[in-house]
Amino acid sequence: MKMPDALDKVLLDEETIAARVRKLAAQISADYAGIDELVLIGVLKGAFIFLADLARHLTVTHCVDFIALSSYTRSAISRGAVRLIMDTRASVTDRHVLIVEDIVDTGFTLDYLLRNFRARKPASLHTCTLLSKPDRRQVNVPIDYLGFEISDVWVVGYGLDYNDRFRTLPYIAALKQQAHG
Ligand code: PRP
DSSP states (O other): OOTTTEEEEEEEEEEHHHHHHHHHHHHHHHHHTOOOOOOEEEETTTTTTHHHHHHHHHOOOOOOOOOEEEEEOOSSTTTOEEEEEEOSOOOOSSSSOOOEEESSSSHHHHHHHHHHTTOOOOOOEEEEEEEEGGGGGGSOOSSSHHHHHHHSEEEEEEBBBTTBBBBTTTSSSEHHEEEEE
């Protein structure tokens, strides 16, 4: 398949992602072995593909729920402000919760989620992200399960977008600099 013109190069190909996702799923399954049920909370929209692949490799009993946020982390006027636009369907009180993100950038979103979920008194609360950009971090957040650390380039594919495009590419690619200014 030809790569879209706006993309610079593939950073993580399909096989590399799949192998890492399988390893993460094995690690999570081992760590949670013996619990009744793990609640995976996917953060929309970006995490939907990672969550779908990760969940299908888990051997621990689990269920899937979603949360949607609107972040303004790229806007200078409301730095770090995060707004909840769709909450989970089920309560997480006394349940084992794993927040599943596609990427941790500044950390504001995950920081908001951790504070928000802690207040709901889950039995346990951990985090999993496919990608992390440590160079961009503005607030320290604990990442319990990490797929890949990447440098500060705009990446798309495998759930990640640029203006809502490129989410369904099977690989993760860097966007050309001129495509996002
Ligand atoms: C992305 C990503 C994380 C957040 C991380 O979401 O899915 O939720 O940004 O950034 P942060 O660490 O700087 O807070 P985005 O706002 O792009 O929405 P989307 O997932 O719907 O594309």
